[in-house]
Amino acid sequence: MASLLPTFFSHDYLLLLLLLLFAFVLPSRCSHATQKEYLSSHHTVDVRSLLPTNSCSSSKALHEGYYEQRLNIVHQHGPCSPLHRKKNLSHKQILNNDQSRVDWIHRRISSSTSKQQDKLRDSLDSATIPARSGRSLSTGNYIVSIGIGTPKRDFSVLFDTGSDVTWIQCKPCVSYCYPQQEPLFDPLQSSTYANISCGSPYCSQLNSYGCSGSGCLYSVQYGDNSYTVGFFAQDSLTLTPSNVIPNFRFGCGEKNRGLFGRAAGLLGLGGDTTSLVSQAYQKYGGVFAYCIPPTTSSTGYLAFGGSSPTTNVQYTPMLTDTDTPTFYFLNLVAIIVGGQKLSISPTVFSTAGTIIDSGTVITRLPPDAYSALRSAFQRKMSGYKSASAFSILDTCYDFTGYNNVKIPTVALQFDGSVMANLDVSGILYVQSISQACLAFAGNSDPTDTAIFGNMQQKTFNVVYDLSKKVIGFSPGGC
Template identity: 35%
Template sequence: MALEPLPKLSSLTVLLLSLIPLSSGAFAGGVRVELTHVHANAGDSEAKLIQRAVASSRHRLSTLVDRAPLHAGKTEYIVDIAIGTPALAFSALVDTGSDLIWTQCKPCSNCYWQSSPVFDPSKSSTFGTIACDSMLCKALDQHSCNASCHYSYMYTDHSYTEGVLGTETFTIGSTSVPGLAFGCGNSNDGVAFAEAAGFVGLGRGKLSLISQMGLTEFSYCLTPFGSRKKSTLSIGSLPNPNATAHPVMSTPIVRNKSWPSFYYITLNGITVGGTVVDIPSSTFAINGDGSGGMIIDSGTWLTYLEYSAYDKVADAFTAQIKNMNTTDQSLFDLDLCYELPPKSTPDTLNLPKLIFHFQGADLELPPGNYFGVDSDTSSICLMMAESSGLSVFGNFMQQNMQVMYDLGNDVLSFYSAECG
């Protein structure tokens, strides 16, 4: 697909832009921004919201387990940022499962509708292109050269963005960050992008915001599903763990050479009620070919377990929940749903406890983090499903939890919090 040229800079300027390292000093003390759930303003019923979230979650899982050079789509949270000089505001999807920062750009040969104006690099005094021989250009799975670096970034749902890899000043919160490499997309399309004008990747790859800034710390606190409160994302610093009365638990972040962008954590076992589920320790291990393992992901709603483990966990819940009637699960495409007694919530019911035994951390979750409620049908459902090739600790289980990524020490920490 032919791309129209963007404004050119001198070859010396292009070379310099490709060599200038970014400094984490721009985020000294950290930057805190608000996150909006993609369905927050949909105006749908609870049942419809759950249906959409489950469908989106299953769609995203299929993109995560695909072993081609493609990237995950359909993420869950949006951040408002700005690009260029003068700054142009736009909304971007935030994703810990991918790397590239990109937005739609003029001239646009094929762009989807967005609520904000499309960025025009010819009107920004700080836009630059990136040389083909730069490390950032070579970090792309697919790129080509025509005076500057052209990228093609494909998602496994057939969504895509194509354009020029450039540099620009981004404003995140109240902080301006010059020289960030980003995809200036002249041709973009896909259902994954409908809610925003681009992406901000927070993965571990070279093109992510975290890597480009040389940052080693970020955290988020996600409000409960359906809440009107904003979630928060903090970049460049971590909350003081001594400021909470809740226990702080930590587990190592594991690297997978086959999939270096993802944040892997080690799950050793699961307890349901008073029963340690009989799951072999190898079930959640990373295999020699890079498959398997468990990642923590901000963009996947449900939690997914390898099918052999999921079946045993579901059987354990079924065996221990005897005083509640099951309901039709087909409405939500979930396996385990029960009638919700009047004036009840998962946290007020006598539901079996759920503990995830991570390496070094036994995380006991409140029932409201693994049973979701639909008041329209007066039912609750277990927010877990089966997978093959990858397990995912999804964002529903992370709600009302401060989740902290210490990449300098490869440690993930978390504690209970009132988010928002």
């Protein structure tokens, strides 16, 4: 036995033992690490959670301490909405309307070589715009409740970072108003209401204006022939009980046509001079934030001013375009799928440019960027059965029979190394379990502006700081 000990503990044997350890022990650790990496590059999702419920659930804001004075955001067609319709829009209608909005944005950006004022005719009766029915650029999106007048009347309005003029439907409707949930606003019942005179410098700030007697007329016409026309006026705007803006300038619409749902009008949060953000700049410092809820059956928030939270907020530069000051531009520089950065030339993004828009549903990408995203997503979803394309969405899957599915993570990287890791609710547009589609679409032209839409913004605390010219993102906002 003694003669065997040197052999047993020989150098060669110890070396063999170490090799066996490397062969069997270390690979198991590497496999564990690989598995963790795989899991971190995917969302594991209960299939049932992909569909909204019929009951409203309030989301708890992560940053309540900063945004105590905030408005609730709800989807106008969801169970949290105060607007009741006999029949909500179908998914196909919502997506078709979304394409109409995108077409309108692209036309507006491409044609705005200079800011021009369009004149209306000199009376409200003759200030006619073709009354063809069409798809409203804001149909199918999110609403907040605001108060107008003294005493205030509450109205449910669409909120939109891609529009400037705030407007509501007003009495008398000289020809027609579309049906809305709340009664029309009656200027005669507000002690603080006043029309803005045609000679006022505020009147000339409008992109389209005219006169009716001494009163200033406004007009907003959207790309699908939806429109609102009426008097440009001022009155008290109540956002929350402690946030009241006196002499707020808005459109008192007396001729309105379009599929705006049953909302009373629109809250304009664009960057031009007539928007709420610009009018209340001194009060709120050009700062506002919102969180779009993960489902149509939950709530988010819209808040103004105050100190924005610094924890986990990453800021990217806000770019300005003097030809189209309404829109908020930023630099999209890369896309990451399943933890892997896609091979996309930087010129693909710089040629198109990018805006962030609360009213566009589906994010639009330059053709080459979308093709790369689609291919990478399809490779990682190859284990699931494909479904037919749906409207503008061409990459769809059938999850029938699955309890859980694994969805690759998707992140958008912006200038300043800002990474927006999308919530799973912002990756798939789910019409039904048998048709869940990648919630992105490609533009038809490489020069068309990319649009960071509201579906991909879901659950982010999105902070706009016009004074610092930055836009911030932090996860888990609602």
